[in-house]
Amino acid sequence: MQKMILRTMVAAGCMVLAAPVFADVVGNLSPTSNYVYRGLTNSADKPAIQGGFDWSNPAGWYAGVWASSISSDVFLNETKVNEETDFYGGYNGTITPDINWSVGVIQYAYFGDTHFNTEEGNLSLGYKWLTVKYSHELSKFYNLTDSSGSYYYEAALAIPLPQSLTLGLHAGHQVVAGAANTGLNYSDYKISLSRDFGHGYSANVNYTTTNANTALYTESDGVKVADAHFFIGMTKTF
Secondary structure (H helix, E strand, O other): OHHHHHHHHHHHHHHHHOOOOOOEEEEEEEEEOOOEEOOEEOOOOOOEEEEEEEEEOOOOEEEEEEEEEOOOOOOOOOOOOOEEEEEEEEEEEEEEOOEEEEEEEEEEEOOOOHHHOEEEEEEEEEEOOEEEEEEEEOOOOOOOOOOOOOEEEEEEEEEEEOOOEEEEEEEEEEEOOOHHHHHHOEEEEEEEEEEEEEOOEEEEEEEEEEOOOHHHHEOOOOOEOOOOEEEEEEEEEO
């Protein structure tokens, strides 16, 4: 399966190299006070630095790479993984001016310990401010036993407000496959407020919480990964 994902990423890279001049490549750099993904802190409630590049063309194809610093204990062990690099690609389509859809693949790669590499396929549907998305694991879920076929579904609202503000509301549910992993299932919730300052600068404030089993989501250094988190971030696109 990893070979298939690698071939997909290579194909996406070839599309970038062969892209016409009117294709877009956009970079981004984001310091944040906490790296929280699907309600879980991946930086042990500490600051993280993040950034990447996204390519897209008018036909709808897209590809990109994104990376972040993470906690060395993020997988509840002492493997000392301290970075995450995501490779992704797919296609964005439009049904009507108000209805859009997307299909894609992503690999969460951890070069410090590749056993935790995870591949995922996803499908989303959007209507105006609302987006619903389903993500399905194509490999083991972060190397957990019998976890292939885990999945995550979510719904998000991005509500435009005056003064270039956007209110974000999100709810999701993670299901970890495997009889031994049922206690790892949880739901997460997020509310955020972001502002676009123009010239590629934006900032956000966020609050997340989950109903996860605290005992099962505590890092070896005692950090409660799934607790409520309040954090802020900034982004510069170029």
